Amino acid sequence: MTQNGLLDASSSSRGTSTATAYHGPVVHSLSLTQLEVLPSALLVVSDGRVVSLDKDVARADVSHLLASRGVSADIVHVDEGFLCPGLIDTHTHAPQYPNNGLGGSLELLPWLQTLTFPLETRFSDLTLARRIFSQVIDRTLAAGTTTSCYYSTLHVDASVLLAQLCAEAGQRAFVGRCSMNRFCSDDYVEASTASSMASTKAFLAQVSSLPSIVKPILTPRFAISCTPDLLSALGELAAQTGLPIQTHIAENTSECAEIRRLFPASATYAGVYAAHGLLTPRTILAHAVHLDDAERDVIASHGAGISHCPASNTNLNSGAARVLDMLAHGIKVGLGSDCSGGCSLGILPQIRDARTVSRSLAFEGLAERGLSIAELFHMATLGGASLCGFDDVGNFAPGAQFDALWVKPRSPGMWVEDGEAVESVFEKWLFTGDDRDIATVWVQGRRVAGAEKA
Amino acid sequence: MTQNGLLDASSSSRGTSTATAYHGPVVHSLSLTQLEVLPSALLVVSDGRVVSLDKDVARADVSHLLASRGVSADIVHVDEGFLCPGLIDTHTHAPQYPNNGLGGSLELLPWLQTLTFPLETRFSDLTLARRIFSQVIDRTLAAGTTTSCYYSTLHVDASVLLAQLCAEAGQRAFVGRCSMNRFCSDDYVEASTASSMASTKAFLAQVSSLPSIVKPILTPRFAISCTPDLLSALGELAAQTGLPIQTHIAENTSECAEIRRLFPASATYAGVYAAHGLLTPRTILAHAVHLDDAERDVIASHGAGISHCPASNTNLNSGAARVLDMLAHGIKVGLGSDCSGGCSLGILPQIRDARTVSRSLAFEGLAERGLSIAELFHMATLGGASLCGFDDVGNFAPGAQFDALWVKPRSPGMWVEDGEAVESVFEKWLFTGDDRDIATVWVQGRRVAGAEKA
Numbered sequence: 001m002t003q004n005g006l007l008d009a010s011s012s013s014r015g016t017s018t019a020t021a022y023h024g025p026v027v028h029s030l031s032l033t034q035l036e037v038l039p040s041a042l043l044v045v046s047d048g049r050v051v052s053l054d055k056d057v058a059r060a061d062v063s064h065l066l067a068s069r070g071v072s073a074d075i076v077h078v079d080e081g082f083l084c085p086g087l088i089d090t091h092t093h094a095p096q097y098p099n100n101g102l103g104g105s106l107e108l109l110p111w112l113q114t115l116t117f118p119l120e121t122r123f124s125d126l127t128l129a130r131r132i133f134s135q136v137i138d139r140t141l142a143a144g145t146t147t148s149c150y151y152s153t154l155h156v157d158a159s160v161l162l163a164q165l166c167a168e169a170g171q172r173a174f175v176g177r178c179s180m181n182r183f184c185s186d187d188y189v190e191a192s193t194a195s196s197m198a199s200t201k202a203f204l205a206q207v208s209s210l211p212s213i214v215k216p217i218l219t220p221r222f223a224i225s226c227t228p229d230l231l232s233a234l235g236e237l238a239a240q241t242g243l244p245i246q247t248h249i250a251e252n253t254s255e256c257a258e259i260r261r262l263f264p265a266s267a268t269y270a271g272v273y274a275a276h277g278l279l280t281p282r283t284i285l286a287h288a289v290h291l292d293d294a295e296r297d298v299i300a301s302h303g304a305g306i307s308h309c310p311a312s313n314t315n316l317n318s319g320a321a322r323v324l325d326m327l328a329h330g331i332k333v334g335l336g337s338d339c340s341g342g343c344s345l346g347i348l349p350q351i352r353d354a355r356t357v358s359r360s361l362a363f364e365g366l367a368e369r370g371l372s373i374a375e376l377f378h379m380a381t382l383g384g385a386s387l388c389g390f391d392d393v394g395n396f397a398p399g400a401q402f403d404a405l406w407v408k409p410r411s412p413g414m415w416v417e418d419g420e421a422v423e424s425v426f427e428k429w430l431f432t433g434d435d436r437d438i439a440t441v442w443v444q445g446r447r448v449a450g451a452e453k454a
Numbered sequence: 455m456t457q458n459g460l461l462d463a464s465s466s467s468r469g470t471s472t473a474t475a476y477h478g479p480v481v482h483s484l485s486l487t488q489l490e491v492l493p494s495a496l497l498v499v500s501d502g503r504v505v506s507l508d509k510d511v512a513r514a515d516v517s518h519l520l521a522s523r524g525v526s527a528d529i530v531h532v533d534e535g536f537l538c539p540g541l542i543d544t545h546t547h548a549p550q551y552p553n554n555g556l557g558g559s560l561e562l563l564p565w566l567q568t569l570t571f572p573l574e575t576r577f578s579d580l581t582l583a584r585r586i587f588s589q590v591i592d593r594t595l596a597a598g599t600t601t602s603c604y605y606s607t608l609h610v611d612a613s614v615l616l617a618q619l620c621a622e623a624g625q626r627a628f629v630g631r632c633s634m635n636r637f638c639s640d641d642y643v644e645a646s647t648a649s650s651m652a653s654t655k656a657f658l659a660q661v662s663s664l665p666s667i668v669k670p671i672l673t674p675r676f677a678i679s680c681t682p683d684l685l686s687a688l689g690e691l692a693a694q695t696g697l698p699i700q701t702h703i704a705e706n707t708s709e710c711a712e713i714r715r716l717f718p719a720s721a722t723y724a725g726v727y728a729a730h731g732l733l734t735p736r737t738i739l740a741h742a743v744h745l746d747d748a749e750r751d752v753i754a755s756h757g758a759g760i761s762h763c764p765a766s767n768t769n770l771n772s773g774a775a776r777v778l779d780m781l782a783h784g785i786k787v788g789l790g791s792d793c794s795g796g797c798s799l800g801i802l803p804q805i806r807d808a809r810t811v812s813r814s815l816a817f818e819g820l821a822e823r824g825l826s827i828a829e830l831f832h833m834a835t836l837g838g839a840s841l842c843g844f845d846d847v848g849n850f851a852p853g854a855q856f857d858a859l860w861v862k863p864r865s866p867g868m869w870v871e872d873g874e875a876v877e878s879v880f881e882k883w884l885f886t887g888d889d890r891d892i893a894t895v896w897v898q899g900r901r902v903a904g905a906e907k908a
Binding site for chain 1: 554555589768773774798811813814868881883
């Protein structure tokens with residue numbers, strides 16, 4: 001059966017239009033409250049998209065069903081583990097991976113100055129940038145991250161390189177060059193608003209020629225590191241182009257105090273972004289730890305969304321984000337690894353930390369309940385896709401891009417017995433598995449990682 | 455250099471008295487507040503014990519220093535990563551590993567009835583028991599657990615088998631046969647106090663003939679599952695024999711309510727154990743989530759200690775244990791994976807979850823601060839050893855047993871640059887590494903796991 005899979009993936013990656021029919025267990029999200037677990041599904045993929053998803057198809061009936069529909073397809077039996085959508089990382093910093101795991105004794109602003117800016121400064125060196133970015137992409141793809149929202153550095157060339165490498169590796173990505181013309185260290189800051197905008201436009205021009213799997217995203221680093229006129233210029237560019245935006249918000253109390261000092265006219269942090277045209281339905285706000293209901297209303301009313309970064313919020317001593325309150329306001333929420341504020345690779349650890357942090361609040365009566373598995377997996381897949389502005393990524397609805405993982409238990413935490421129910425294997429993977437359980441990763445139908453990579 | 459390591463480990467395991475001198479980075483705990491990081495240490499091991507630990511020894515001076523002391527030793531250069539003490543799991547249930555990762559939607563008492571007792575019941579089958587226990591030992595050793603405090607089931611034969619397998623594999627262990635003559639399911643309960651005590655004595659007799667690396671431990675499952683006379687009989691046996699004791703306490707609010715109903719004469723849960731002679735300086739109390747200061751005083755005054763099980767406390771919706779309050783009372787605290795209430799393999803994930811949970815409390819003003827790296831690593835090593843009653847395990851003080859790990863960065867979350875400081879590599883491993891970074895594991899100087907195993 002694996003043999004069929006190999007043949008299929010090879011032909012897919014050659015760009016032929018041969019369909020593939022996957023038969024076996026499938027798990028995906030239909031909504032925040034609906035996790036669909038299909039022990040015996042038939043999922044047909046062609047030209048990188050899901051053609052059909054049938055439930056409860058017996059193995060003996062697969063060929064007949066396909067023939068009755070006139071579908072010619074290689075058949076792959078998922079006879080171990082399950083298929084699920086790829087994981088979506090809605091907030092991470094590619095150049096910071098060498099610092100992964102550090103910083104836990106610091107808070108945001110000193111962490112930026114002592115660990116982060118000195119590292120990012122080095123990305124004027126494209127040899128270094130290529131080495132690190134290539135590893136970031138390889139490792140996160142292997143950990144199941146099929147879409148990643150990347151911050152690069154302020155360097156145009158390194159940022160373009162990151163986008164090129166994503167395109168080559170086949171990782172769906174938003175790539176943002178950081179706009180940052182103040183606060184940063186003396187040797188890591190943009191000279192002016194004009195030069196910053198020129199760099200952004202140069203970056204956009206070069207990325208526009210890349211395959212559509214990689215898209216640029218406007219990236220005012222955060223309001224502390226951008227002068228008001230730079231924020232306004234980026235807001236105007238967003239309005240002209242419809243480009244998406246990513247930035248940080250309300251991560252740390254000292255940061256929030258500095259925002260109040262720098263922007264006394266704004267009643268809230270979200271109001272700063274709104275006032276400069278940066279709060280749109282395509283805006284991804286990372287962290288949002290220190291928000292009140294009024295501020296959540298501002299975010300919701302603009303249709304912006306939030307990347308919840310639980311590992312980072314803990315590691316950098318930022319606080320516990322109120323995810324249930326975000327969801328209650330109808331705000332889109334995805335998960336972000338926020339490497340290297342966060343200290344773990346990819347999204348699976350975020351699912352765990354999001355549960356732990358939400359339960360910690362619930363234990364103390366500070367939240368009504370912890371996050372459910374349906375909510376957690378939604379944020380990791382379909383919700384993250386929605387936050388990114390995708391309407392055809394994040395689950396296996398017909399028409400969706402086939403960004404997918406084949407999870408086969410291999411890691412030492414996973415104990416799976418023959419015939420174990422797929423719900424059980426899925427729950428075990430969420431809470432005790434790791435990247436070793438991800439046998440194959442596809443993006444847009446192309447196999448991009450996994451031990452069986454052709 | 456690795457070649458020397460191989461030769462040494464082989465000779466050690468053959469029981470010869472050749473010394474080995476490890477030169478390079480060493481990290482270990484001296485106390486709750488003192489983490490000692492030695493970038494260039496010389497650690498001499500002979501007959502399974504640490505002979506000497508010198509700081510700041512230059513590589514060029516190693517041979518001369520050894521010769522000046524008349525020490526004949528194979529020299530192993532730790533030229534990548536570092537050595538640290540093995541990790542100590544002060545609370546886990548060997549038969550429950552097949553359920554690892556499940557149970558997150560349940561609380562303790564229904565979880566016992568629906569997931570746990572049905573699994574444990576199967577351990578009357580020694581073929582099943584051998585298959586699972588062997589895997590438990592292999593996987594936890596490879597994940598760095600050099601000492602494990604195991605609960606087995608109520609079965610004498612399976613419990614003896616677990617102890618035998620630990621001895622064969624070379625994992626330092628306490629093994630307890632569960633005493634449980636009420637509450638449990640109809641087909642998984644002991645018939646009487648007399649039959650329970652007879653089984654315990656039969657178990658003790660058989661384990662007493664095993665190598666001293668494996669020791670029996672009295673294991674009243676918890677006060678709900680033991681009648682008062684069974685608790686008293688176990689308390690008397692503990693007093694007669696000086697045997698250690700392990701049990702559960704105050705894990706879940708429904709459990710605590712049931713304890714009040716069953717033991718109305720006791721003011722506290724800890725008081726139940728104290729009244730039956732089960733609160734001794736050799737008692738390990740798992741969880742202790744729902745304690746007040748008065749109860750912590752009772753525990754401290756008896757010299758008993760606590761196994762903190764953060765992953766389990768979150769997974770089974772139990773609550774957040776107040777570890778700082780335990781430490782402030784002078785109570786010994788170690789870490790416990792509590793598989794399968796906990797949902798992760800070994801102790802490294804407990805270090806992370808203990809930090810996350812402690813910071814979650816601090817963020818909300820419910821604790822003064824989160825746990826420090828020194829405290830976390832102490833609980834994982836020296837503090838756990840103290841909780842187990844060892845005075846020669848848990849760090850590299852001269853005279854200590856050489857229970858150790860050689861950590862070499864390999865896992866995909868670890869980004870280590872040439873020449874990176876050992877403090878940095880150590881912090882990365884704690885917060886983003888995994889079992890793949892553990893190259894070699896020694897217990898009592900014997901190499902028991904690792905890719906370089908002879």
